[in-house]
Amino acid sequence: MRHRALVLVGVWLACAPAAASAEGQAQQQFDPVNTKLVVRPTGTDGVTVAENVIFKSVDGSDLAMDIYARAAQGPQPAVVLVSGGTTVRTWGLYKDYGRLVAASGMIAVVPDKRYQQGPQGIEQGSQDTLDLLAHLRQNAAKYRIDAGRICMWTFSAGGNLVHLGLQPEHGLACVVAYYGLGVAAARNALRQHAEKMPPMLVVRAGRDNVVLNNAIDVFISAALTVNAPVTLINYPDGLHAFEVEDFRPEVTQASNVAASGRILRSTLDWIRSHAGVQ
Numbered sequence: 001m002r003h004r005a006l007v008l009v010g011v012w013l014a015c016a017p018a019a020a021s022a023e024g025q026a027q028q029q030f031d032p033v034n035t036k037l038v039v040r041p042t043g044t045d046g047v048t049v050a051e052n053v054i055f056k057s058v059d060g061s062d063l064a065m066d067i068y069a070r071a072a073q074g075p076q077p078a079v080v081l082v083s084g085g086t087t088v089r090t091w092g093l094y095k096d097y098g099r100l101v102a103a104s105g106m107i108a109v110v111p112d113k114r115y116q117q118g119p120q121g122i123e124q125g126s127q128d129t130l131d132l133l134a135h136l137r138q139n140a141a142k143y144r145i146d147a148g149r150i151c152m153w154t155f156s157a158g159g160n161l162v163h164l165g166l167q168p169e170h171g172l173a174c175v176v177a178y179y180g181l182g183v184a185a186a187r188n189a190l191r192q193h194a195e196k197m198p199p200m201l202v203v204r205a206g207r208d209n210v211v212l213n214n215a216i217d218v219f220i221s222a223a224l225t226v227n228a229p230v231t232l233i234n235y236p237d238g239l240h241a242f243e244v245e246d247f248r249p250e251v252t253q254a255s256n257v258a259a260s261g262r263i264l265r266s267t268l269d270w271i272r273s274h275a276g277v278q
Helices: 092-103 119-138 156-166 185-193 210-225 254-275
Strands: 006-009 047-058 061-070 076-082 107-111 145-155 174-178 200-205 230-235
Touching (some): 047 092, 047 119, 061 092, 076 092, 076 156, 076 254, 092 107, 092 254, 107 119, 119 145, 119 156, 145 156, 145 254, 156 174, 156 185, 174 254, 185 210, 200 210, 200 254, 210 230
Parallel strands (some): 076 107, 076 145, 145 174, 174 200, 200 230
Antiparallel strands (some): 047 061, 061 107
């Protein structure tokens, strides 16, 4: 069934992890381990975490993932959280995201990847992400994952890898991109696969970096032109990573906390709907 493109312009938007805010605060102020979501996850008492699960060995090193899940009968959909970094499993933010997704009736996967700056980093990060997806499918029974219901949720610079999820041969159920889509790869994938790509949700922060938002705007315009199954949530007052509590006083203001809560709930409901969660 074809999904029509839908643009929601209003009070909502998304969030994501970034090593520094788009408004120029110094990176040394950013302590990733102590970051967290501005909205605390609830209903997480039954969530368990399998830490440091090896999924690939390359160049003499192991790449691992953390798996967040709740006890359930039968396989569950999985959401792979694709950050803009290499190893983020110790970040408080991603621990919160893992528990939030698991409490929503899905399995969250937070993986390592090789992801340095530059074309080589994107190539390596892409390959590691594809190998992770293959590993999850090959070991779906072990991890209690429904191999036909795997989604990708990218954040910030992780959006440089979102094109992988848009390629139908990779078989994802849905794709979410929070404030970042890269430059050309996502648009190229859209042009090639608009008729067969999985449903996609894009979250845009209105007060984000102009370059980042321009890439999103161009992508959305192209998606509307070809009537691709893309939904946009625009949060006009949102900063980059607006849902992340770090050193910025703006993100803890009541209006932003409330907006972040609405956006996160909307995102999870959207994923659950497209992943077939009852």
